[in-house]
Amino acid sequence: MPIVFYVAGAVAVVATALMLTRLNAVHALLYLIVSLLAVSVVFFTLGAPFVAALEVIVYAGAIMVLFVFVVMLLNLGQEAARAESVLLRPSMWIGPSVLAGILAIEVIYLVTESAGGTAGAAVVGPAEVGRSLFGPYVIGVELASMLLLGGLVGAYRLGWRRPTRPEGR
Amino acid sequence: MEAIPIRDGFALAGVLFALGLIGVLVRRNLLFILMSIEVMLNAAGLAFIVAGAQWGQPDGQVVFLFILAMAAAEVSVGLALVLELHRQYKSLDTAHIDRMKG
DSSP: OHHHHHHHHHHHHHHHHHHHHOSSHHHHHHHHHHHHHHHHHHHHHTTOHHHHHHIIIIIIIIIHHHHHHHHHHHSOTHHHHHHHHHHTSHHHHHHHHHHHHHHHHHHHHHHHHSTTOOSSSOOOOHHHHHHHHTTTTHHHHHHHHHHHHHHHHHHHHHHOOOOOOOSOO | OOOOOHHHHHHHHHHHHHHHHHHHHHOOBHHHHHHHHHHHHHHHHHHHHHHHHHHTOTHHHHHHHHHHHHHHHHHHHHHHHHHHHHHHHSOOBTTTOOOSOO
16 A cells, blocks of 8 residues: 555645744644654554554654753743643644644554555564664664763763852862 | 665755755754755665665665764764854854854
8 A cells, every 4th residue: 555655645745845834843743743653654564563563652742842841841931831832722733733633644544455454665673673673783773872972971071060269169 | 666776865865965054055954954964874874775775785875874883973963063162153054153262
């Protein structure tokens, strides 16, 4: 069923284009989340269910939560309240909802059509990915862990607020 | 059940990457630039998945996992920088944040 691939791809492109043209950061984030979910469906149709799940968990879950936190931290006071009242208006959430609904219909279709059906491509499951990841690519895993440690230390250092320094130092 | 042609997968990845690039070049808000970079990283990962699916090898997915780890580290540091810049300049407009010192 290549049609699922093309519809999900179209949803991804439309959501990304809408994201770029939003003025409010929260609205743009909604469209970006829909775009990432659409790419996740594309991964599933390409026979990569493990990566599709990771895309939802890590990208649409963890990374987007970071973005939402920062947006909420930056919008303080009256501006935030105004943004929230705008957010509750239907015209603001109807677009992302429609696009996400298309993706939901696709996923239901994929699940009911055939058990774990993908579009002709051979499914490469988590077991194979894991064997490859901890076999020939194990040095990459080590380097990625070093990178994440660097990111952790860097974010901690940047977020650290300097205490008022005693004079004479 | 015919397979998806590899050309279409790469076309989708290319369009998404171009959209992200346009976002980086056009938008002037740091948050939007970071989001556009996420889109570009995602498109690059999509290209790897398409190529991996074409030959039925797990290598494409492995590389996508590395891209995922890299994106997570980049976003955490980038957002910490955004918070710091907002604290210093009270603005996220790159036109206002063009001095390295002072």
